[in-house]
Amino acid sequence: MKPASPTLLHSRLYTTLAHIAGWLLFFSLIIGFAVTGPSQLDVSGLVDSMAFLYFAGFFLFLFYLNSYVLFPLLYLRKKMLAYAGCILVLFVVLVMIKPFESFLNIGKTPPTGSLSGPPRGPGSLAPGPDSMWQQRGPGRPVEGMRPQVQRQGMFPRFDIVSIILFIMVWSFSTVLQVLHQWRNTERRAVQAEADRAKTELSFLRAQINPHFLFNTLNNIYSLVITQDAHAPQAVMQLSQIMRYVTDEATRDFVPLEQEVECIRNYINLQRLRLNENTEVLFEASGNMDGYLVPPILLMTFIENIFKYGISSHARTTIVIRVETGDNRIIFHCSNVVFESTERRGREGVGIKNAVSRLQQLYPGGHTLVYGVKDERFIVNLVLTSN
Numbered sequence: 001m002k003p004a005s006p007t008l009l010h011s012r013l014y015t016t017l018a019h020i021a022g023w024l025l026f027f028s029l030i031i032g033f034a035v036t037g038p039s040q041l042d043v044s045g046l047v048d049s050m051a052f053l054y055f056a057g058f059f060l061f062l063f064y065l066n067s068y069v070l071f072p073l074l075y076l077r078k079k080m081l082a083y084a085g086c087i088l089v090l091f092v093v094l095v096m097i098k099p100f101e102s103f104l105n106i107g108k109t110p111p112t113g114s115l116s117g118p119p120r121g122p123g124s125l126a127p128g129p130d131s132m133w134q135q136r137g138p139g140r141p142v143e144g145m146r147p148q149v150q151r152q153g154m155f156p157r158f159d160i161v162s163i164i165l166f167i168m169v170w171s172f173s174t175v176l177q178v179l180h181q182w183r184n185t186e187r188r189a190v191q192a193e194a195d196r197a198k199t200e201l202s203f204l205r206a207q208i209n210p211h212f213l214f215n216t217l218n219n220i221y222s223l224v225i226t227q228d229a230h231a232p233q234a235v236m237q238l239s240q241i242m243r244y245v246t247d248e249a250t251r252d253f254v255p256l257e258q259e260v261e262c263i264r265n266y267i268n269l270q271r272l273r274l275n276e277n278t279e280v281l282f283e284a285s286g287n288m289d290g291y292l293v294p295p296i297l298l299m300t301f302i303e304n305i306f307k308y309g310i311s312s313h314a315r316t317t318i319v320i321r322v323e324t325g326d327n328r329i330i331f332h333c334s335n336v337v338f339e340s341t342e343r344r345g346r347e348g349v350g351i352k353n354a355v356s357r358l359q360q361l362y363p364g365g366h367t368l369v370y371g372v373k374d375e376r377f378i379v380n381l382v383l384t385s386n
Contacts, residue, residue, distance in 0.1 A: 027056060030103075030165075055103040059169050062090065066173045075174075076181070087170070094166050098159035216241065216266075219273050230272045237269040245296065252361060253292035256329060260284050260322055263302055267320070270306050278310050279317045286324030293329060293383065294361050298322065300354040301333050301370075301379045309335025309377065329383040334376045 074083040216238055223231040244262045248254045267282055274280070305318055316336040323330040351370065358366050365384040371377070 023060070026059075030055075030100075051103050055099045058094075058097070058099045059165060062166065063169050063173045065090075066170055067177055071174060071177045091163075091166065094162055095158065098162060100162040100165065101159040213242065213245070216269065219269065222273060228272070234269055234272050237265050240265050241269070248295045251295060254295045256288045256291040256293045256322075256324065259293050259295065259298055260288065262296075262299060263320070263322070266299060266302060274310065275312065277313065277315045279315075280320070281317065282320045284322045288324050291324055291329055294357055297354060297357060298331055298381075300350045301331070301381070304350050305333055305335045305377075308338065311336075311338050314338070327384065329381075331381040331383075332379065334378040337372055337375055337377050 070083060070086050074080075074086065220231065220234045220238060223234050228234075241262055244258060248258060264282070264284075267280055271280060302320060305320070309318055310316060314336070316338075319332070319334045321330075321332045355368065358368060362383060367382040368380070370379040
């Protein structure tokens, strides 16, 4: 069996201590009311008495029966009639046993002249525990009693305080369980959202990496076909890029230096196939220590440049800059826009995936602006350093 996590143990300990503190406060208030109220109980040995344990046990049983049995098994399963029936049965039991009234009878000392005890004579008043009046003799009501007062003894007395406590304890246990269920629902929703985001991010990575490697292998293939002397160097550049992709792409963030090194290797690899009409201006400035970036994120925009921003017959300049400062990473790239059948017929997934990754990893912590301006496709990205 898997041991409970420290967080779960701390939560259980906190819950247990909260329950103990709550019950101590509850019973302290009841004892204080009993001692200082009109009943004037003798507090000596009060807590150790069986009547108090009987009173406390009933309400403890009521609280936890509702919390862990009736509420989850009946209420949460929409068995409202059964749930209401259980409440009614417990209420009838409460009315019959009168737990608070029994508790008040602890330690009572009959005052002088009390009518309790056996009758002093044939015509004396001798009230019983449940009767409001008795006759002095057969057929003779107590002198001075009004008829309506005499009739009251014919009805059972209700333990009003126990009824109030019943409503309070039951309501409080129900509210606690409702809050507990609400927290569990919220926790499950947050976990489901996190799992969905993680799954989507994994899908995006799986989509980016083959796309990037496919284009790079095409470039090397063209060098090998033409028996270019730079082919071995291209293979070495690709192996360094693949090592970065396979080792680091499974992480959410990597040091910025590693991403910049991958960019440099990729640019050097691309330069092997470029002609003199294409100029590449790459600049990395600022202290990059301590800065993190999602792997392959910046590479996505650079790959897009070399896919759509070069031409074999027109002069073009590619600009790539990575800067750091003020806890920010500033990335800029631009290239001339060349219309092609490939671009018109197929919309690349690279930038879309980059946007999705930024939304997942930098919610509210990034600024991305891209589009065509003055016949150049421009990307400006600002990341707040984590």
